[in-house]
Amino acid sequence: METILTITNLNKIYNKQVHAVKNLSLEIHKGNVYGILGPNGSGKSTTLGIVLNVVNKTSGEYSWFGGTTQTHDALKRVGAIIERPNFYPYMTAKENLELVCKIKGINYSKVAEKLEIVGLTERMDSKFSTFSLGMKQRLAIASALLNDPEILILDEPTNGLDPQGIHQIRDIIRLIASQGTTILLASHLLDEVEKVCTHVLVLRKGEMLYSGTVDGMTNKKGFFELKSGNLETLKSALENHQDIEKIVEANGDGRLLVYLKNNLEAEDLNSYLFQNNIVLQHLVKRKHSLEEQFLELTNNH
Structure with a gap:
């Protein structure tokens, strides 16, 4: 180059x-x-x-x-x-x-x-x-x-x-x-x-x-939006996953926001949950916006 x-x-x-x-x-x-x-x-x-x-x-x-x-x-x-x-x-x-x-x-x-x-x-x-x-x-x-x-x-x-x-x-x-x-x-x-x-x-x-x-700046790990019929079962299965850092409930609409410590593909997460007898109603992987990453960077320095 x-x-x-x-x-x-x-x-x-x-x-x-x-x-x-x-x-x-x-x-x-x-x-x-x-x-x-x-x-x-x-x-x-x-x-x-x-x-x-x-x-x-x-x-x-x-x-x-x-x-x-x-x-x-x-x-x-x-x-x-x-x-x-x-x-x-x-x-x-x-x-x-x-x-x-x-x-x-x-x-x-x-x-x-x-x-x-x-x-x-x-x-x-x-x-x-x-x-x-x-x-x-x-x-x-x-x-x-x-x-x-x-x-x-x-x-x-x-x-x-x-x-x-x-x-x-x-x-x-x-x-x-x-x-x-x-x-x-x-x-x-x-x-x-x-x-x-x-x-x-x-x-x-x-x-x-x-x-x-x-x-590279916006794709850092990203996060998932998940929804299932039984929120507590979903939560406990997610807590046992090694690549998940934290789980947050989104404004009472039944969605969980799942933040990652290591990269994890939607297909692999879906497969893991299915093996734990959890069927998802909603699964979306989102990436952090440039704005979120920028604010995190500039606020931490």
């Missing part, structure tokens, strides 16, 4: 007292969609600013594309939006993107191609000043894609958008990812990360609390 970005023991201290990034180490691999998740002030934007060469690090190292390229040249292979889009209001979407092409030495043919990806082809001749916030953000993504970057970095891409605007940006991120572009997305919205990312990095006060797949 090709490594696009490596960060090793990165630190950023502001005014000798605010430790914004603490000894952070991570790797970003080609072809994945990474969500950097954390509350405001967790160090997400500072970390992105450092690797994009707009914030000075205090100590530590980072390298792009396996360290084979100097940062200045490497950033030509990166697309990024880390601030509000900054275009000329009196110019059209097409003219604004052509200006970016001119500055960066990119062929104008890319303009129509990228406007198509973000769904703005029909508005290419409209002035930027007439655009909604969501359209402005989509134009910014088109601009960041003009150089066909190998990785696209987005800092809070849906901030301030209405539900429709959020949905459109998510669809665009999925489309870009499906075309093979690696994406690094900073967000404080758990729902956003769960819906579009393959991997998640959880930061709190500049420290890494979790790094791995979204599935």
